[in-house]
Amino acid sequence: MPTYNLTINGEQKSVEALEDMPLLWVIRDLLDLKGTKFGCGQALCGACTVHLDGTAIRSCSLPISEVGNAQITTIEGLSENGGHPLQQAWVEHIVPQCGYCQTGQIMNAASLLQSNPNPSEEEIEQSMAGNLCRCGTYNRIKTAIQSAAKNL
Amino acid sequence: MFPKLPFLKKNPKDQSQVFIPSRRDFLKLSTLATGGFVLGVNFQCSGPKGELLTFAPNAYISISSDNQVTLVAHRSEMGTGIRTSLPQIMADELGADWSSIKIIQAEGDEEKYGNQNTDGSFSVRMFYEPMRKAGATARTMLIAAASSKWGVDPKECDTQQGKVIHSVSGKEIPFGDLVESLQNASLPAPESIQLREFSNYQLIGKDVPIYDLKDITQGKAVFGADVNLPDMKIAVVLRGPVIGAKVVSFSDEKALAVPGVEQVVKISGPSFPPGLDKALEGVAVIASNTWSAIKGREALEVSWDLGENQNYNSEAQLAEMVKSTSQNGKVRRERGNFAQAKSSAARIIERTYEAPFYAHATLEPPAAIAHVKSDGSCEVWSPSQHPQWAREAIASALDIDVSLVKVNVTLLGGGFGRKSKPDFVVEAVLLSKAAQAPVRVQWTREDDLHFDFYHSHSAQRIIASLDSSNALSGWNHHTVFPAIGSTGSKDELHPSDGEMGLGCVDFPFDVPNIRIESHESTGHVRVGWLRSVSNIHHAFAMHCMLDELAEARGMDPIEHALSLLGEDREITFQSEMVGGEYGNYGEPIDAYPWNTGRMKAVIREVAEKSNWKQSKANGKIMGFAAHKSFLTYVACVVSLEKDSSGKLRVEDVYYTVDCGIAVNTDRVRSQFEGGSQFAHSLATTSAITFENGVAQQHNFDSYKIIRMPEAPRNIHVHIMESMEKPTGVGEPPVPPYIPALANAMYQANGKRIYKLPFQI
Ligand code: FES
Ligand code: FES
Numbered sequence: 001m002p003t004y005n006l007t008i009n010g011e012q013k014s015v016e017a018l019e020d021m022p023l024l025w026v027i028r029d030l031l032d033l034k035g036t037k038f039g040c041g042q043a044l045c046g047a048c049t050v051h052l053d054g055t056a057i058r059s060c061s062l063p064i065s066e067v068g069n070a071q072i073t074t075i076e077g078l079s080e081n082g083g084h085p086l087q088q089a090w091v092e093h094i095v096p097q098c099g100y101c102q103t104g105q106i107m108n109a110a111s112l113l114q115s116n117p118n119p120s121e122e123e124i125e126q127s128m129a130g131n132l133c134r135c136g137t138y139n140r141i142k143t144a145i146q147s148a149a150k151n152l
Numbered sequence: 153m154f155p156k157l158p159f160l161k162k163n164p165k166d167q168s169q170v171f172i173p174s175r176r177d178f179l180k181l182s183t184l185a186t187g188g189f190v191l192g193v194n195f196q197c198s199g200p201k202g203e204l205l206t207f208a209p210n211a212y213i214s215i216s217s218d219n220q221v222t223l224v225a226h227r228s229e230m231g232t233g234i235r236t237s238l239p240q241i242m243a244d245e246l247g248a249d250w251s252s253i254k255i256i257q258a259e260g261d262e263e264k265y266g267n268q269n270t271d272g273s274f275s276v277r278m279f280y281e282p283m284r285k286a287g288a289t290a291r292t293m294l295i296a297a298a299s300s301k302w303g304v305d306p307k308e309c310d311t312q313q314g315k316v317i318h319s320v321s322g323k324e325i326p327f328g329d330l331v332e333s334l335q336n337a338s339l340p341a342p343e344s345i346q347l348r349e350f351s352n353y354q355l356i357g358k359d360v361p362i363y364d365l366k367d368i369t370q371g372k373a374v375f376g377a378d379v380n381l382p383d384m385k386i387a388v389v390l391r392g393p394v395i396g397a398k399v400v401s402f403s404d405e406k407a408l409a410v411p412g413v414e415q416v417v418k419i420s421g422p423s424f425p426p427g428l429d430k431a432l433e434g435v436a437v438i439a440s441n442t443w444s445a446i447k448g449r450e451a452l453e454v455s456w457d458l459g460e461n462q463n464y465n466s467e468a469q470l471a472e473m474v475k476s477t478s479q480n481g482k483v484r485r486e487r488g489n490f491a492q493a494k495s496s497a498a499r500i501i502e503r504t505y506e507a508p509f510y511a512h513a514t515l516e517p518p519a520a521i522a523h524v525k526s527d528g529s530c531e532v533w534s535p536s537q538h539p540q541w542a543r544e545a546i547a548s549a550l551d552i553d554v555s556l557v558k559v560n561v562t563l564l565g566g567g568f569g570r571k572s573k574p575d576f577v578v579e580a581v582l583l584s585k586a587a588q589a590p591v592r593v594q595w596t597r598e599d600d601l602h603f604d605f606y607h608s609h610s611a612q613r614i615i616a617s618l619d620s621s622n623a624l625s626g627w628n629h630h631t632v633f634p635a636i637g638s639t640g641s642k643d644e645l646h647p648s649d650g651e652m653g654l655g656c657v658d659f660p661f662d663v664p665n666i667r668i669e670s671h672e673s674t675g676h677v678r679v680g681w682l683r684s685v686s687n688i689h690h691a692f693a694m695h696c697m698l699d700e701l702a703e704a705r706g707m708d709p710i711e712h713a714l715s716l717l718g719e720d721r722e723i724t725f726q727s728e729m730v731g732g733e734y735g736n737y738g739e740p741i742d743a744y745p746w747n748t749g750r751m752k753a754v755i756r757e758v759a760e761k762s763n764w765k766q767s768k769a770n771g772k773i774m775g776f777a778a779h780k781s782f783l784t785y786v787a788c789v790v791s792l793e794k795d796s797s798g799k800l801r802v803e804d805v806y807y808t809v810d811c812g813i814a815v816n817t818d819r820v821r822s823q824f825e826g827g828s829q830f831a832h833s834l835a836t837t838s839a840i841t842f843e844n845g846v847a848q849q850h851n852f853d854s855y856k857i858i859r860m861p862e863a864p865r866n867i868h869v870h871i872m873e874s875m876e877k878p879t880g881v882g883e884p885p886v887p888p889y890i891p892a893l894a895n896a897m898y899q900a901n902g903k904r905i906y907k908l909p910f911q912i
Contacts, residue, residue: 025442034377034378039517082366096365099565131859135515138863139864
């Protein structure tokens with residue numbers, strides 16, 4: 001099995017993996033970072049969202065061999081102690097129910113605010129449409145993104 | 153040793169036990185925290201500075217001499233907030249400092265903690281009193297210790313923020329400093345325990361943020377698949393494509409050639425019916441990582457005997473079911489004489505309603521970790537709604553005593569009834585035994601959608617008669633759907649009393665002639681219970697029909713519902729039940745009566761909150777339904793708006809809810825917000841169908857659940873002020889939403905909706 005050198009949350013890691021192993025399983029199984037979740041494996045739910053050079057991607061659908069030198073950021077690397085404005089807004093609005101989708105939601109929203117610090121309601125809805133929440137926290141997610149955008 | 157599986161018994165009466173506790177369990181529990189069943193005072197040593205003493209007056213509370221108050225959450229957290237709400241009740245009675253309490257999750261042990269079956273919206277209902285008593289008992293003992301230390305009257309003392317306070321002198325002492333003096337204390341007599349006045353509560357009735365909030369937002373919360381054990385293997389299972397299929401032969405050669413794959417193991421499962429707590433027959437690939445296991449499974453070559461369901465086609469069955477509802481069925485409730493009402497009717501309205509199979513599709517697919525150890529014992533970590541059932545199913549599968557099985561409960565990434573069933577946990581233990589190592593069994597989304605315990609598809613026919621004065625003189629509701637019992641027994645051809653009691657025989661309206669009938673159907677897949685269970689389809693039919701009747705009678709739907717509910721009174725259904733019982737969600741009807749006054753009050757409130765009359769007069773597109781389920785009264789108004797391109801969207805949802813005392817008001821609201829979104833998926837996007845016994849939906853591209861742009865834009869939840877006993881809110885938001893939306897759709901385009909899902 002080939003060896004890959006990765007930069008993840010600012011640290012250098014080296015893993016041995018099948019070249020088609022999705023980044024999700026590298027993160028969860030090989031690097032033991034469990035904040036990134038598995039929901040569908042087909043880029044349909046967003047639970048596995050991480051950043052590649054600051055942009056949200058679905059880690060379940062990106063083979064390790066295609067990561068190259070890109071910087072990977074997972075929820076564990078988004079902030080120190082949950083200090084990102086989105087994480088704080090999530091706490092303020094008590095967004096989660098079961099919580100399973102929420103790390104993916106936050107990572108996706110962080111990437112959205114990075115590229116569009118003041119999104120309209122419609123832009124939020126369209127940008128977040130790839131992230132499913134079965135518990136139905138969509139309204140609070142939207143509110144939290146709007147309030148984080150104000151505090152950016 | 154083997155668990156009681158009430159729903160597998162033939163007596164249909166017992167089927168109601170699927171989602172409700174037995175009365176016996178409840179009584180056992182009520183004594184639990186009052187001294188009838190306690191662990192007593194125990195010692196615990198830890199910490200670098202010598203002995204840390206612990207005061208633990210019961211199974212749920214312990215206070216250590218370093219002032220740490222630890223509360224045990226014994227019900228499973230799947231998003232309702234129960235892991236916060238029950239400790240919140242205890243902490244309030246105790247007078248603990250909420251900001252510093254620690255909550256730990258109980259392992260599955262019903263002897264120790266009482267009922268842990270987190271289902272049926274009954275956690276708060278069942279445990280409100282026991283939790284208060286548990287907290288009050290500890291408070292009483294702390295006050296006794298402090299007052300004797302100070303030589304003052306205990307009546308002059310109270311607890312607050314983790315301290316006992318003497319109101320006269322202002323003296324205070326932290327709980328931890330009293331732990332030593334409580335080491336030999338005896339429990340106060342249960343009748344001497346005084347509960348706090350409701351108005352003195354600091355936490356109950358408030359918006360209390362969930363305990364795991366920060367962990368969740370930082371990715372630190374531990375769900376089923378997140379537990380990692382040294383040398384753990386990962387397994388995925390190729391299950392028979394049709395329920396009841398058996399392996400004829402298989403070749404593991406290509407699978408074993410995949411790097412990382414270590415072992416291929418056959419799991420033996422039952423033929424049809426499959427039962428609710430057994431692993432399905434399949435071939436498992438065990439690997440060093442998930443990806444290798446998935447690839448290994450793709451490389452398996454298995455030949456199957458597909459068994460008796462290989463020609464099953466759900467559309468064909470549904471068509472048969474619809475037809476059957478025009479025959480005479482088995483009468484389940486009778487009042488007056490419907491046949492006569494029909495023959496003398498001025499007008500008869502007859503409608504059929506259809507609803508599909510639904511999958512739970514919890515965002516976390518099933519996963520469990522098991523370690524069957526060399527000494528024969530077994531430890532499991534799983535997102536289980538019913539850890540005790542898992543424990544018993546594991547003991548049975550391994551043929552070991554239940555005392556050798558330890559079930560740790562992780563957070564659940566959604567439950568909705570799916571994770572009550574321990575089938576996936578049983579798979580994990582069987583595979584750990586075979587691998588002689590810890591194993592995580594991981595379900596993929598495809599596994600989840602193909603092998604769920606589905607909500608049954610259903611057909612219903614309602615025939616209503618209007619007499620010459622245009623009054624509703626008769627109501628005849630026929631219902632047919634493969635029963636939950638069919639998963640365990642081929643003899644279960646009719647819905648059980650339990651299922652009939654979910655929105656069908658409990659038709660509360662004051663109609664002189666009522667006849668409720670069920671019809672036979674057979675099971676071909678695994679059927680289970682999904683958030684609000686049979687209320688989903690029953691409420692859809694009942695309230696869509698009522699909307700149509702209101703129109704036929706020239707009445708406003710809300711006025712119509714209010715007038716049909718009649719005088720304020722308590723209804724019992726029992727005298728009209730035919731050959732069965734009305735279950736009332738497991739509670740005696742005198743303790744939890746069906747109160748038309750409470751229902752009318754939520755309806756009036758929703759009319760006001762939604763500004764119903766005025767908004768309708770102003771041309772707003774609105775639909776209404778009100779439905780009591782799980783002992784909670786809910787009224788719902790859905791308001792649609794058209795965007796510039798003519799596309800409809802739910803702009804506002806108004807809920808009013810009477811759940812008695814609302815313990816955590818924020819979580820009550822969040823359940824309604826989420827419940828409407830869950831119901832919106834059931835109404836508009838989701839359906840499972842079977843061809844040749846195989847589910848035709850494989851992932852979220854074909855089994856659709858709503859996404860943010862489709863979600864209702866604003867959800868307004870009004871909680872009625874009430875001092876009635878608390879009742880649950882996990883399920884009650886779902887049933888009224890679907891007909892309220894369907895009735896709004898009729899206002900939008902003039903087409904009545906008779907089949908789920910529908911397009912908006
Ligand atoms: S797991 Fe990657 S999008 Fe669903
Ligand atoms: S909070 Fe449960 S899936 Fe989103």
